[in-house]
Amino acid sequence: MSEPEFDEVIHPINRLRICSMLAPVDSLAFSVVRDELGLSDSVLSKQLKILQAAGYVKLTKEPLGSRTRAWIALTPEGRTALTAHLAHLRAIAEAANPPGPGAG
Numbered sequence: 001m002s003e004p005e006f007d008e009v010i011h012p013i014n015r016l017r018i019c020s021m022l023a024p025v026d027s028l029a030f031s032v033v034r035d036e037l038g039l040s041d042s043v044l045s046k047q048l049k050i051l052q053a054a055g056y057v058k059l060t061k062e063p064l065g066s067r068t069r070a071w072i073a074l075t076p077e078g079r080t081a082l083t084a085h086l087a088h089l090r091a092i093a094e095a096a097n098p099p100g101p102g103a104g
Helices: 013-022 030-037 041-053 076-096
Strands: 057-064 067-074
Touching (some): 013 030, 013 041, 013 057, 013 076, 030 041, 030 067, 041 057, 067 076
Antiparallel strands (some): 057 067
């Protein structure tokens, strides 16, 4: 398990939601992520570029008739960073909600 570590790249809500959607799957179509999160193409593209620059996601394109379909996948580095970031957020949440009387 990764050590808890706050990640400023992943933390903004749209990027956190993107990474969280990708975590349980090998990859998702750009259109699926866009529609599920209710983002415009341009907003999703911008967020993906930031995640790509950090090495956290990989985009691949495949021909689909006269169009192209884009697929998004978390990289191993992205999975590690997401796990560490979520562990950090859990630690913050646990500190804000200490055990009740008689615990411990």
